[in-house]
Amino acid sequence: MNRRTKLGVVAATALALTVTAPTAGAHTGHRPAVDPAREALPAGDGWAAEGAGTTGGSAAAPSRVFTVTTWAEFRAALEAPGTEPRIVKVRGTLNATADGCAAFEAPGYDFARYLADYDPAVWGYENEVTGPQEDLRAASATAQGKAIKVKVPANTTIVGVGRHAGITGGSLQVQGVDNVIVRNLTLESPLDCFPQWDPTDGATGAWNSEYDSLVVYGSTHVWIDHNTFTDGAHPDSSLPSYYGEVYQQHDGELDVVRGADLVTASWNVFTDHDKTLMIGNSDSAGATDRGKLRVTLHHNLFDKVVERAPRVRFGQVDAYNNHFVVAGPSYVYSLGIGQESQLVAEKNAFTLAADVPAGQILKKWKDAPVTTSGNYVNGRPVDLLAVHNEQYPAEILRGDAGWTPVLRTRVDHPKAVPALVDHRAGAGRLR
Numbered sequence: 001m002n003r004r005t006k007l008g009v010v011a012a013t014a015l016a017l018t019v020t021a022p023t024a025g026a027h028t029g030h031r032p033a034v035d036p037a038r039e040a041l042p043a044g045d046g047w048a049a050e051g052a053g054t055t056g057g058s059a060a061a062p063s064r065v066f067t068v069t070t071w072a073e074f075r076a077a078l079e080a081p082g083t084e085p086r087i088v089k090v091r092g093t094l095n096a097t098a099d100g101c102a103a104f105e106a107p108g109y110d111f112a113r114y115l116a117d118y119d120p121a122v123w124g125y126e127n128e129v130t131g132p133q134e135d136l137r138a139a140s141a142t143a144q145g146k147a148i149k150v151k152v153p154a155n156t157t158i159v160g161v162g163r164h165a166g167i168t169g170g171s172l173q174v175q176g177v178d179n180v181i182v183r184n185l186t187l188e189s190p191l192d193c194f195p196q197w198d199p200t201d202g203a204t205g206a207w208n209s210e211y212d213s214l215v216v217y218g219s220t221h222v223w224i225d226h227n228t229f230t231d232g233a234h235p236d237s238s239l240p241s242y243y244g245e246v247y248q249q250h251d252g253e254l255d256v257v258r259g260a261d262l263v264t265a266s267w268n269v270f271t272d273h274d275k276t277l278m279i280g281n282s283d284s285a286g287a288t289d290r291g292k293l294r295v296t297l298h299h300n301l302f303d304k305v306v307e308r309a310p311r312v313r314f315g316q317v318d319a320y321n322n323h324f325v326v327a328g329p330s331y332v333y334s335l336g337i338g339q340e341s342q343l344v345a346e347k348n349a350f351t352l353a354a355d356v357p358a359g360q361i362l363k364k365w366k367d368a369p370v371t372t373s374g375n376y377v378n379g380r381p382v383d384l385l386a387v388h389n390e391q392y393p394a395e396i397l398r399g400d401a402g403w404t405p406v407l408r409t410r411v412d413h414p415k416a417v418p419a420l421v422d423h424r425a426g427a428g429r430l431r
Contacts, residue, residue, distance in 0.1 A: 002075040037184075038087075039281060041056075041181070043409075044407050045223075046266065047295055047316075048222060054180075055181075057087040066089065066091040068091065083155060086153070087159065088157070090158065091160075091165060096169040097169035097190075101193035102142040106143065109137060109140050115242060119251060120199055125202070125205055126199070126200065127198065128199070129198070140193065141210065144192070144193050146410075149211075150173065150181075151173045151175055153177055154178050154180065154181050154315075157182075159182075159185070164186075164428065165426065165427070166185050166228075167185060167188070170187075173215050174219040175215070178220045180223075182214065184430050185228075186232075188233070189229070189230065195248060206334075207242070209248050210251055213253050214253070215254075216255065217260060218288075219261075221262050224254070224266070226267045227426070228268070229268065230273070234250075235272050236273075252277065254270070254276070255277075256279070257278065257293075259288040259289060261292040263294070266296075267299045267426070270300065271301075274307045275306070276305040279312045279315050280293050280339070286339075291314075291363060293312075300322045301322070304327045306331060307333050308396035313339045314338075315342065321347055321348065321420075323413050323425075325351045326351065326356050326361075327353050333361065334361045341370070342368070342403060343368075343401055344370075348375045349417040350375065356388045359391030368397060369401050369402060381414075385397055385399050397424070
């Protein structure tokens with residue numbers, strides 16, 4: 001059988017394994033029939049479809065449609081007054097840090113001096129750093145934060161135009177609003193210019209950074225679709241080390257936190273990152289998070305990420321039909337079971353390196369129930385809960401998350417997921 005025939009057989013098999021066909025008008029991850037900027041989340045497509053659903057700026061008047069080519073234009077479009085629906089079309093790549101880190105430095109800040117002042121041989125490991133250079137570092141970090149963070153207002157659609165649209169070094173803040181859509185963007189993780197040294201973090205201290213590519217904070221009805229989240233030109237492997245620790249300049253790629261609710265993330269790619277996706281950022285946030293943080297993750301590709309894909313606290317999270325490509329030895333886990341979480345992980349596909357045991361897919365942070373069913377590992381069905389409990393008897397997890405997801409427009413056989421997701425997920429694949 002020649003290569004072309006083999007590919008045809010693979011494609012036919014993948015299509016044949018689709019067990020639930022898309023409903024009429026449902027988003028299939030391929031060639032939408034309408035202008036993506038005018039497309040609303042299909043009915044029933046995950047938690048963001050609950051209640052009034054998610055329409056973003058799809059009904060925007062012509063005067064509320066902005067096409068931007070620079071970071072400054074992008075900020076201006078989002079800051080235009082009014083709550084009426086708006087569409088912001090991103091053309092090309094917007095660079096939030098085009099002038100480099102020096103543009104944010106407070107007068108007198110000197111990184112070499114910082115390293116000398118807080119060298120563990122001088123400062124030790126028992127106390128957090130304080131003093132003039134730490135104050136100047138903090139002031140510099142504040143300046144960067146103001147420059148790269150931008151608030152996304154309610155009733156907004158942000159969409160990339162064509163196959164090569166994105167944002168480098170920016171942090172989208174969907175905070176305290178309702179009804180937002182973000183689609184078709186390559187989001188290169190912000191590079192924190194001024195990480196803080198914390199000698200008390202672990203036995204040997206650690207560098208801690210800020211800024212996520214996208215944060216959903218206390219907001220509702222948010223659809224995140226066909227985006228690519230990446231470290232881009234600055235993977236962790238390129239970062240230097242100081243005091244014997246990696247000078248970590250990345251935080252997360254996507255955070256859903258602080259009472260956020262009704263979020264659907266579909267057909268995205270999360271790639272080459274460490275702490276990737278966090279749902280709920282504190283065990284002590286029950287007052288704001290309990291009963292919220294309802295998130296659907298479907299048909300996403302998690303490609304060689306280290307951990308948090310996702311890590312869950314409190315929320316009812318439905319993770320199905322995702323493809324996880326796992327490479328060792330830096331891999332830590334994929335699905336983190338945290339405080340009062342109710343994660344349902346069904347019909348996902350995991351492609352594991354030979355040295356990664358299937359039991360490592362799950363990670364117990366706190367005692368909470370989890371539903372795992374119909375998942376495949378390297379092309380074969382595997383009971384993720386049973387294999388985890390067998391391989392990690394000191395971290396026994398309980399089954400049955402206590403709820404059954406119903407907001408799904410399509411469910412594919414897990415053997416079909418790698419072919420579908422790898423070829424249709426990510427930015428540039430709406431058309």
